[in-house]
Amino acid sequence: MEEKAKLIMEGREYELPVITGTEGEKAIDITQLRSRTGYISYDPGFANTGSCKSAITYIDGEKGVLRYRGIPIEQFDTKIPNFVEVAWLIIFGRLPKKEELQHFSEKLTRHAHIHEALKYHFEGFPITAPPMAILSAMINALSCFYPELFELETHEQFEEAAARLISKIRTIAAYSYRSSKGLPFIPPHPKLRYCANFLHMMFSMPYDLYEIDPVVEDALNLVFILHADHEQNCSASTVRMVGSSRANLFASCAAGVCALWGPLHGGANTAVIEMLEQIHKGNYTPEDCVRMAKEKGNPFRLMGFGHRVYKYFDPRSRILKKACDKLLATLKIKDPLLDIALKLEELALKDSYFTEKGLYPNVDFYSGIMMRAMRIPLNMFTVMFSMGRLPGWIAQWKEMNDDPRSKIWRPRQVYAGEKERDYIPMEKRQY
Ligand code: SDX
Secondary structure, eight states, X not given: OOOEEEEEETTEEEEXXXXXXXXXXXXXXXXXXXXXXXXXXXXXXXXXXXXXXXXXXXXXXXXXXXXXXXXXXXXXXXXXSOHHHHHHHHHHSSOOOHHHHHXXXXXXXXXXXXXXXXXXXXHXXXXXXXXXXXXXXXXXXXXXXXXXXXXXXXXXXXXXXXHHHHHHHHHHHHHHHHHXXXXXXXXXXXXXOHHHHHXXXXXXXXXXXXXXXXHHHHHHXXXXXXXXXXXXXXXXXXXXXXXXXXXXXXXHHHHHHHHHTSTTTTTHHHHHHHHHHHHHTTXXXXXXXXXXXXXXXXXXXXXXXXXXXXXXOXXXXXXXXXXXXXXXXXXXXXXXXHHHHHHHHHHHHTSHHHHHHTOOBOTHHHHHHHHHHTTOOGGGHHHHHHHHHHHHHHHHHHHHHHOTTOOOOOOOOOOOSOOSOOOOOGGGOOO
């Protein structure tokens, strides 16, 4: 028997359907609310609102569970799956057969170069241009070279667009770094795997090829895998919002880059390091940070802590903390920021302000320390997050576009402005 929710308003009783998800989570279906009652719902920030049904990622925020297409992320914390395989899983819904993965990998290799004309765009940016501004601009610029991919009618066209985006975001990211340093572009190497090729394009020199350290390659693989999707987060919802108007995949992902840029979202990995560096320079102590984070009215936030959905440990931060320890030990790097991060975590998790509000380290708390160890510059950290998250954005866009019932996203509002009033000619305005 279908479960119902009862709503009693102005003496009338309404029954609303209840939707139950795969893992038993419940939702009240309010799709008929306004037409039946004249009322709308009100939920700024959408903390209580489901925008869609999705089969891509499952999160249990209370238990710290994260699964991609049903597979717990802890199972990816091994050498076996690589980022490209997990990207295929997230986009197409199951683990690829050997020949499917081979076919997709070959596409990524073939599409790693960017059009020669695109390279001139880098010269148009000031050398201080934020890499996230370059990335969002270049993703849209990229689409101008593939007008045939504006409309993705077939599986082959979609796979082509997905492969071009996933492969070329890596080249665009590396070239934005090279351009900012006045370094020559290093073309992608046809024999290197996804992460190794990125490191090669970032750090090789014409006279001295970057030596791929498997430990660094594996660590980067893991960072990308753990960022690959996270259900209806701000940037994924932005991709869906933009894509719901039937905007093309490139424009939708470029919008996702812009949403991810914010320090409350993907920009937090950069803000965490800036906070740790402030402590390291002696401008603050860890105790100061915890105190300021707790002060009512103080805008200071303990960056890398808290999450809209996780009210317990973000499972990604636990995996990254372990991987961070291993990476620094293997590379024999002693990063004082790691010691400060561990001290901050220890202080916060002993403090009821954080535990009672469910504020635990999130994905951004340790990822930045790992990227420092890989010599990724600080202003590229959120670009790295974008590279990891791109398969998730593509998957979310595809899932929405594959749904024949999907409609343009157009939320309502509660109007809080002036009542009706008349225009006042300039000469009569007294204020
Ligand atoms: C990501 O959504 C996703 O899935 C995102 C993400 C993904 O993979 O896509 O997981 C990636 O964006 C991770 C989050 C990265 N951001 C940060 O680390 C920035 C610091 N964190 C916060 O700004 C905050 O925790 C958010 C933005 C992450 C979540 O904010 P919410 O859910 O809107 O919660 P809130 O701001 O309303 O805070 C609730 C309370 C408030 O106190 P009260 O007003 O109730 O007294 O908790 C406090 C906040 O002041 N609080 C913090 C805090 N985070 C929340 N206090 C101090 N430090 C913090 N970090």
